[in-house]
Amino acid sequence: MTGPLFDIAVTVARIAVFFAFCFGLVVVMTWVERKGAAYIQDRRGPNRADIFGIRAWGLFHPLADALKFLFKEDFIPDNAHRLFYQMAPMFSLAPAILGIAIIPFGPDVTVMGRTIALQIADLNVGILYLFAVSGMTVYGVVLAGWASGSKYPLLGGLRSSAQMLSYEVSMGLSLIGIFMVFESVRMSQIVAGQGGLLFGVLPKWGVFVQPLGFILFLVAQYAEANRTPFDLPEGESELVAGYHTEYASFKFSMFMMAEYLHMVVGAAVVATLFFGGWQFPYLGDAGFLFPGGFAVAVPPALVLLLRIGSFVAKVLFFAWLYVWVRWTIPRFRYDQVMRLGWKVMLPLSLLNIFATGLILLLLNR
Amino acid sequence: MTIGVIKVARPREMSFPESLYLLEIVKGLGVTMGHLLSNIVRQEGIKTIEYPEVRRPMPPRFRGKHRLMKRENGAPRCVACYCCSTACPAKCITIVAGESPDPAVEKYPVRFDIDMLRCVFCGMCVEACPCDAIRMDTGWFTPPDDTREKLIFTIDTLLEK
Numbered sequence: 001m002t003g004p005l006f007d008i009a010v011t012v013a014r015i016a017v018f019f020a021f022c023f024g025l026v027v028v029m030t031w032v033e034r035k036g037a038a039y040i041q042d043r044r045g046p047n048r049a050d051i052f053g054i055r056a057w058g059l060f061h062p063l064a065d066a067l068k069f070l071f072k073e074d075f076i077p078d079n080a081h082r083l084f085y086q087m088a089p090m091f092s093l094a095p096a097i098l099g100i101a102i103i104p105f106g107p108d109v110t111v112m113g114r115t116i117a118l119q120i121a122d123l124n125v126g127i128l129y130l131f132a133v134s135g136m137t138v139y140g141v142v143l144a145g146w147a148s149g150s151k152y153p154l155l156g157g158l159r160s161s162a163q164m165l166s167y168e169v170s171m172g173l174s175l176i177g178i179f180m181v182f183e184s185v186r187m188s189q190i191v192a193g194q195g196g197l198l199f200g201v202l203p204k205w206g207v208f209v210q211p212l213g214f215i216l217f218l219v220a221q222y223a224e225a226n227r228t229p230f231d232l233p234e235g236e237s238e239l240v241a242g243y244h245t246e247y248a249s250f251k252f253s254m255f256m257m258a259e260y261l262h263m264v265v266g267a268a269v270v271a272t273l274f275f276g277g278w279q280f281p282y283l284g285d286a287g288f289l290f291p292g293g294f295a296v297a298v299p300p301a302l303v304l305l306l307r308i309g310s311f312v313a314k315v316l317f318f319a320w321l322y323v324w325v326r327w328t329i330p331r332f333r334y335d336q337v338m339r340l341g342w343k344v345m346l347p348l349s350l351l352n353i354f355a356t357g358l359i360l361l362l363l364n365r
Numbered sequence: 366m367t368i369g370v371i372k373v374a375r376p377r378e379m380s381f382p383e384s385l386y387l388l389e390i391v392k393g394l395g396v397t398m399g400h401l402l403s404n405i406v407r408q409e410g411i412k413t414i415e416y417p418e419v420r421r422p423m424p425p426r427f428r429g430k431h432r433l434m435k436r437e438n439g440a441p442r443c444v445a446c447y448c449c450s451t452a453c454p455a456k457c458i459t460i461v462a463g464e465s466p467d468p469a470v471e472k473y474p475v476r477f478d479i480d481m482l483r484c485v486f487c488g489m490c491v492e493a494c495p496c497d498a499i500r501m502d503t504g505w506f507t508p509p510d511d512t513r514e515k516l517i518f519t520i521d522t523l524l525e526k
Contacts, residue, residue: 039401039404040400040404041400042400042411042412043411044415324398325390327397328390328393328394328397329390
């Protein structure tokens, strides 16, 4: 294959594979959420949908849901602003999808003498791009809330925008420590920087270098994705369903997909920034090298497989953590969310930046 | 002391580690994970009754769907005396009497319809029956159906049970 054609093929293949991975995970996550919630609450969960009598623990329920959403009436309320009402789900879903672009799924691979990064786009602005696109999600929510022409969505949209804006501040600030330690905002370099060892024992992962930053970022991510304990924009008891109350059929499922994509992308970002991305603990290019000087040689293909596998495992864990936390912690009150955001998270993230800077200054002197 | 003032125990102040929430959240996660794992390992421990396949056993005096009893020769035990339809507060029993072919029995029900959409399951018909011909001991509710006609139970369906 010639040069440009090869490049295009590689790009398309990367997009297709990562897209399929993320959307596949979204579908599985809806099932995990329902089934996990059921088992946590001592119930059985979905187990009725079957194909030719095979029930497979309710695994076909996402399929049934999708079909149901597709064939439902596409209803627009009388009071809704017709254009904005239809734009809102797109504004919600598109930024969530865009986030996939900068996540490194694995190390560079050499195929036919060319180096291919397992990442759709290794942007030099890296994580700032992610902030930019995830900042756009709030438009979808506000637009949905306002365009529905109904009270509950409006209140939900307002709450959502206030919450997302305030947590975006601490989310951005909590990552500054990571940028300072790894001296880059480029995702691939942050991952590469986490390959070393800390004090010769621990892997130099973001979570060990920036424990406070990790907690702050995780909490801000949950608030940003509107997940429990910060899901008060869609607080069922007081707001019916919040900003997507008036949505039905496939538009509603686009909001749902956006929420789950946020979870998947958020899990991938946490795994990348704080848990070494595709780095496998103590695994170098040639094989395992344990702290005691004990080494095990591993063939390159297996190294690649282990690294991609470790990334997938981390993403799965953090995606599960979203579900796990949702069915453990009750929802915050609105003023509690705001107090936590501005009076706790923000000062702590500033403190984190200060402490990180101080330590780096003392170490490099 | 003022009359009518009740002292209520206030929740105690949270200690510092508790007010950080972090440890408490981890504890909570442990509880939920414990439930999840124990429910996956011991599926039979889940209290849910898988309804259409598994049915909750009804108490012996539960008044369910009606059934008509039969004599030893298979004829209905009912003598079409109209006691049940007279006692019925919902007026849901329709009986048409006919002369019985059996010389020992005077009458038999040609039609015996119970409109299950009107029945209030009070059990008056069972108490009114002098021959113990109608019972409500099937231990089951009226199943849903898609037409009103199907929910008017005729003598054939009632005798089957």
